[in-house]
Amino acid sequence: MCTAGRRWDRRQRVLLWGVLLAAWEAAWGQLRYSVPEEMPKGSFVGDVVKDLGLQQPQPSAFSDSGVGVVSEGRMQYFALHEKTGHLVTAERIDREQLCESVQQCVLRCELIVEGEMKFYEIEVVITDINDNAPSFKETELEETMSETxxxxxxxxxxxxRDPDAGPNSLLSYELSGDEHFSLAVQASPGGDQRPELVLAKALDREESAFHELVLKARDGGDPARTGTVRIRVTVLDANDNVPVFSQADYTVRVPENVPVGSTLVTVTASDADEGQYGHVKYSVKKITEKASQIFRLDSETGSISLLRTLDFEGGVSYELEVQARDGGGLFDTAKVLITVTDTNDNVPEISVRSALNEISEDAPPGTVVALLHVQDRDSGTNGEVRCSLNGNVPFRIQSTQSSYYRVVTSMSTSRVLMHLA
Structure with missing residues (x-):
């Protein structure tokens, strides 16, 4: 975005210089708004011009007023309404898509006042609505138990899984279908509810070889939403030995550029029984939706391989709970922690957020001529950047904050025109 320069007489230039110096010290303001998700495009978010005490342009002049909104990142979720000056949504916002596994969803953008060389940070909290019902990964579950x-x-x-947050998220479980079974729900340290099937009455294969159950999950919305899964329990003959994993926890570190298809780790469990009771199969009992699209567990070998490219910036670690079950229904569980390490796979990105098209020949040293934003999505030393100007030019770079840099004059110039795309 660029704003055409104007010619000032000497007195006006001195006055402008003093105003700019004072304004730069107080320009780093911040506003915070809240808006529900799934609002239509163009929905009102806030009157940023009024809330910041900015000079109100004429309604028809917003497109040429030098006031604009730039979103953090690559997506433009908010815009400045040309007639009213209100901050509005630029598209329909899905909280679950943007903020998976994050309790508070906050989007950030910046209000750029180009002619005044100011920017204001704006935070918008996206609140949840109950637009998702609890759902199970599968519609039917198979369980096997020994009659002993x-x-x-x-x-x-x-x-x-319920991607909604707060009171709209998963609240309770219910079990129905058979007097032989009841339901217990364990609360993990992180607050997750883990349903368990409890054998309430002894099984008799000769009396009934199968039991049909229904597990219902309910959220806390008003009205509440529910999801169900059918459970079929098969009763088997006695099984003497339980599968045992070689270790309770498996930990592996892999670089984000590991090739797709690579085996990351192999879990192993042994069973002293023979035949079907000694044949162990592996399955994933707990995994996030995101991780299920990245990793694959071989049910026969226990190897965990990569389905698609890893991205450190998209996920640092993944935890899986793996179960080894023999043909008689006995099982053991183990945890697998996969940690992704960063590689230098992102280049620094430079964007000109505001710039003067023209500068007077007698502008004093330190006059601000451009506002730059520099970022690198990598972490640690891979994400550190250094900025410099090439060539023998009468300018220098000043670091500010929030990855912003100012380009200022380093000496009095005889006549410098600077055009930035």
């Missing part, structure tokens, strides 16, 4: 299983034994069930 002791009443009171517990078996972990698949957890429902």
């Amino acid at each position: 299983t002791v009443p009171g034994s517990r078996f972990p069930l698949a957890e429902a």
Whole structure:
């Protein structure tokens, strides 16, 4: 964005210089608004011009007023309405898509006042609505139990997923279908609810070889939304030995540029039984939706391989809970932690957020002529940047804050025209 320069007499230039110096010290303001997700494009967010006490342009002049909004990142979620000067949504916003597994969803943008060389940071909290029902990854679950299983034994069930947040998220589970079973719900340290199938009454294969159950998940919305999964329990003959993993926790570190298809780690469990009771199969009992699209577990070998390219900036670590189950329904569980390490795969990005098209020949040293924003999505030393100007030019760069840099005059110039795209 560029604003055409104007010619000032000497007195006006001195006055402008003093105003700019004072304004730069107080220009780093911040506003905070809140708006529900899924609002239509053009929905009102806030009157930023009024709230910041800016001079109100004529309604028809916003497009030429030198006032504009720049979103953080590559997506433009907000815009400045040309007639009213209100901050409005530039598109429909889906909180679950933007802020997966984040309790508070905050988007940031900046209000650039080009002619005054100011910018203001704006935070917009995207609040949740109950637009998702709890859902299970599968519609039917298969469980197998030995007829000698002791009443009171517990078996972990698949957890429902509800991407909504707060009171609209998953609230409770219910089980129906058979007097032989009841439901227990364990709360993890992180607050997640983990349903478990409890054997309430001894099984008898000769009496019934199968049991049909229904597990229902309910959220806390008003009205509440629900999701269900059918559970079929098969009763088997006795099984003497339980599969045992070689270790309870598997930890592996992999660089983000590891090729797709690579085996990252292999889990192994042994069972002393023979035949179907000694044949162990592996399955993932707990995994996030995102991780399920990245990793694949081989049910026969226990190897975990990569389905698609890793991105350190998109995810630093993933935790899986893996189960080894024999043909008689006995099982053991282990945790797998996959940590992604960063590589220098992003180049620094430079954008001109505001610039003067013209500068007077007698402008004093330190006159601000451009506002630059520099960022590198890598982390650590890979994300550190250094800025410099090439060539013998009468300008220098000043670092400010929030990855912003000022380009200022380093000496009095005889006559310098600077055009920035």
